[in-house]
Amino acid sequence: MLVALILVCEVLFWVVIAAGLIARYLLRRPKLGAALLIAAPLVDLILLTATTIDLRNGADAHLAHTLAAVYIGVSVGFGHSMIRWADVRFAHRFGGGPTPAPKPKYGAARARREWKGWLQHLVAWSVGSGLMGLAILYVGDWDRTATFAYSIRNWGIILLIDLAISASYTFSPKEAPADAQEPAEAASVSPEERAQV
Numbered sequence: 001m002l003v004a005l006i007l008v009c010e011v012l013f014w015v016v017i018a019a020g021l022i023a024r025y026l027l028r029r030p031k032l033g034a035a036l037l038i039a040a041p042l043v044d045l046i047l048l049t050a051t052t053i054d055l056r057n058g059a060d061a062h063l064a065h066t067l068a069a070v071y072i073g074v075s076v077g078f079g080h081s082m083i084r085w086a087d088v089r090f091a092h093r094f095g096g097g098p099t100p101a102p103k104p105k106y107g108a109a110r111a112r113r114e115w116k117g118w119l120q121h122l123v124a125w126s127v128g129s130g131l132m133g134l135a136i137l138y139v140g141d142w143d144r145t146a147t148f149a150y151s152i153r154n155w156g157i158i159l160l161i162d163l164a165i166s167a168s169y170t171f172s173p174k175e176a177p178a179d180a181q182e183p184a185e186a187a188s189v190s191p192e193e194r195a196q197v
Helices: 002-026 030-039 042-056 064-092 107-138 140-170 190-197
Strands: none
Touching: 002 030, 002 064, 002 190, 030 190, 042 064, 042 107, 064 107, 064 140
């Protein structure tokens, strides 16, 4: 049941985002679009509530509960950049916005992008692990919540591997081929700033 709810929340998250972008660019209703985009995190609140109720009703923590915490963490850590990514592309396609800049592939620009991604991963891990830690305290029964402790540890190992990979782009940056032209980093415009235009 909880796995199905996670899938529904994931789909609902993108439906709300799409509705916000459609309202902003196709219907020319920027305030409605902004309200829908701001409402997207409410989907996470639904999932958090359902997970808490399930644990309170005596369920043992298992993979679905872990996935719920990971999903919420990833949504907090990466959600804003995912929305911005979609907004820039929707603005280009339907709102006359500039062509989205490609991701940098070489040198310091690539290193900055990798570090930004790792910091987002750190936020996601902190939120997701924090929720699992709170659940361990809330339930107060190690046998029912051991899955959370193992998940926090395993995700932490993945975070450290990601750190090593991200750091490698600083200490051993990939050099651009002589004939490659790295695009200039485009100035990002937030959805809120675009709504004011």
